[in-house]
Amino acid sequence: MSDTKMDPESGEPDRSSLGAHDEANRSLGYSSQHSSQTHLQHQMDGLQRCLQQRHIQMIAIAGTVGTGLFFASGRALSLAGPLGALFAYALVGSVAYASLCSFCEMTTWAPISGTFPHFAERWVDPALGFAVGWNYFYTNAILTAVEIKAAVILMTYWDKNTHHAVYYTIAIVVLICSLNLFGVRWFGEAEFVFSTIKIMLIIVLLIAGLIIDLGGGSDHDRIGFRYWKHPGALAGARLVANIHLDRFLGIISAIVLAAFSYQGMELVAIAASETESPRRNITKAVHRVLYRIIIFYMLGVLMFGMLVAHDDPALLQSSGTAAQSPFVIAMSHTGVKVLPHVVNGAILTSAFSAGNSFLFCSSRILYGLAIRGQAPHFLARCTKSGLPRNAVLISSIFSLLSFMESSSGAETVFEWLVNISTTAGFLSWLTMNFTYIYFYQAIQAQDRDVRENAYNNKFQPYLAYWGCAWTVFFILINGFKVFFGKFKASGFITAYINIPIFFFMYAGYKCFKDTKVWKEMERDLVGGIPDRDETELPEVPAKNTWERIFRVIF
Template identity: 60%
Template structure:
């Protein structure tokens, strides 16, 4: 065994690092076959795509109806901070080690190989199951134009083929599709925000100035109708929306998962993550604020669960104001969001599965790639989950959709918790071994407290995900809310028992082996020359 040793700078004690054990060999240069084909504009738009989706366009209406305008704003703002903390944690680790396997590999390398195994498989199936969720949403959106239920299977087949083809053709096609979908979503949300502001200020055909009158009547925060105490009941209503909001923000970390296939990954990911905060603030927070101004939470139309643009609070508000031109445009934009999300989650699940395979934590054949660096075996395996969307054709679209949402939401919380936990260990090890974290290409000055914030709230979310079931117990709802917890425990303790893994101490962590240097990944930036290049540099 080729032993590797590191001397502690504080005590000069000779310690054995992770790389000393062949079972945890991280020298992957002869294994990792993916290629860096995603460009800066792709990365920037993937970051945008991760923050705008069906949760904002459709799910925000249910959030408004459940918690009221202020309650929905508080819930989305809280989840936004937790999602942002998780993104900052994974971004800092990724800019240090832009390699395949992403945060499950970081968990194996810097916390415990058993945690990496459990996190990787949890994240894989959570994202793989989200693919049919988004495909089901796309099929529902098609009913806005075609109400014939007999066509659902045809639309499902078409969308499944389309989403899988984007990923099978290669990462460059995935990047271009995300670039296009993101532009559609950006244009749509900007148009909706501007139109909503005009309507609110009295620019609609009926000339009514709305302002914040719905915050006064029927009120700023709705009740959950679960307990008698008014304050506690309103808190439970907000908590209910927190769980839904988490599904809306799920997938923000995709930009870091794509690091091993990104040109100049350290510079581009750092740039994208620094701008995500402002995109969340502008698009999500202004979007939630706007619908709370335009639609009262007791509007009967918000009770609709048709899953099309007719359910969107933006459409409801514009219809109420006499503006009838937007529903078809909005439905098309939401459809683009659903297709983008399905493609993104398929990409994420396949890359995590590929990373598990090259680390020996998944079957070896799943590490097979094409000559162009596409992990085709992992992509095809993940694509098979898309076929689950055909369940909606016979089992009822809304029932299956909601069941999937509940399952994957818990998986997403566990993933975020693991990212923040891994960063805490990463930070501890870097400090112990004398590394200057501020010299990393991306470093958040609020760390490690940002990671502690994310850990605390995600653990709370995991435990409270299905709280409503205890007021009116239903076995199926309880299982979908909490089944991921025992699954994760079995994965972690099962792997730990079989391989006798242990939690790494700070001085044992390996921050060097198999990690490309900055000189190996980063090319000198080309300064913009023309007017359009300068505009692109600002936007992307």
């Protein structure tokens, strides 16, 4: 990549020095304006690569596993039964994995700031990058508040008093915002610790669940697949009288819940611009995500479906504490009293971890929008250590939404925000897969070999087609319950309002900036993208057996 001179007055890259770069790209068919713009954005990027291999691997394995897995899974079991819940989590897991594969393949090609909104701008249409960037920003900003609120509710398991304001302050200021403001290395260390706790918790729960299922509990009752036979493998959503239709609606309900549990899995690729040797480490990380889906989600759902009947009254509780977790319900039935406290504490760290991750994502997306001129310029400033402090501070403001619990009206508004963020998450998955299809077309048209990329999946572009089709389906069914029983306009609006908002942002930016959809030969595959020698450090061979084991794990 060519060196670029800096303007001594503005401190920004001198546009006159981009000429040679433009000539190189014109020879490949790219427009001069498009290629010089992407090169300029790269020169403005002030982030530094401080996340190490062990950080990014643990983030990939358990970075955004939050309260959704531990609580939403129980609700999914009560609505769809053990088989229905397993099917729902398997289906959504395949879509999440397809989306991540598409995203990571583009990321290893271009490990730069802005991630998939920037890819949408570069390879599809600048208006799409604008729309999905702001869409994803407020999705993660809202989810930060959701996880903080979940953490405070978990505290009520031990403290029944109304000390919520104190807990919110501690969670927001001390444990979420501070970790992000200290810098990306502190964020990485925190996620390494949090992820280790989550992994240990899930492994312990799976082993304990297997022991209990085989008759190792205090009552020595061998459960096996008893609850799959009675009350049955499928449950109903309790929305219609027809049992077959109700069971189908139960599976649809479980799909919506499962999708919320999987959201945020793309964090590992969003952190690529701040990761050492991103092409090598992101490639390793994406392979581990498949194991995460199988071990954490699929085995977890299978295990609690064996341990708890779908009509167990405890599943219908809405305490938000460990008492609602299907694992704790199973342990309680065997007379184990200390485990709920341990599980509640571990889930509490999961809530902090997920909130920490969502704040990181929202701030980096906002920073990426700023360096592309799609957000105020002051948000593009970085400290000397590479921290986009202004973007972090603005993103942190949304965490104050977690205080919305003082009245029923505020609680309703908060639930609306959760529903909006769920639809926004589906739109982000759709854009990742859609952008990949355009990226793949450009690779083919420009006579590039996809195998030259550090990571490539042999099932592409079919994975992207799979992801696109199912995310459209998820968007359409997100608010299906409003059509059964008494129609509620508020429920319909919160489930689907984000769709017109997304297209309004797209159409508005397209008209205002007069953007166009890039043709195959105009999609810039090289401008502002660092070469491998610029990003990849030499891999030091393992010195002994312990180091080799450590590298296999991390």
